[in-house]
Amino acid sequence: MVISDRHAEHVVCAGGQNVLSAGEMTFNFDLEDIYVGEVSNQSTGYCPKTESWKAVEIALDKIKIAHPDFFTSAFEFRYCENCQTKNLIKEEVYECSVCCADLSLDWNIDKIKKNKK
Ligand SMILES: [Zn+2]
Structure with a gap:
């Protein structure tokens, strides 16, 4: 998983490489935890399929961060x-x-x- 601030273009963020998914993610913080609040496939650079959620879920599970069970905003x-x-x-x-x-x-x-x- 490669993360950059919201102003970075996704293809540049990924070094121009092919990706399994791309989009925007919002991290929420409370006193004890960091978790993903919002996540989308909104990337006009990569235009990922909505089915790419599976790759996002695997990546988030690998780093053991709580997350929604789907793209909270999914685009076609x-x-x-x-x-x-x-x-x-x-x-x-x-x-x-x-x-x-x-x-x-x-x-x-x-x-x-x-x-x-
Ligand atoms: Zn046309």
Whole structure:
């Protein structure tokens, strides 16, 4: 697990490496403990699948820190193959916010790298 402050871009934080998940995490402190209060997959750099929660859970369990049992905020990202933009899906509308093309119902962010070759 790599942690940086909120102002760091996720891809830079991870040294440009591939990751199992990415997002934002809020740590809460009380007199005796530190625990994760909020955790999301909100990373427009990596656009991780919501299913990447499992990797986050494993990492948090390894360091023995209390955490929620799921992303407290989960986001869906899709790549528009028509105009080559990333989209954050809102209200389950799978339509490109730039060109209005229909977006894949399946996570397809991996197609960005394939098209950049
Ligand atoms: Zn588009």
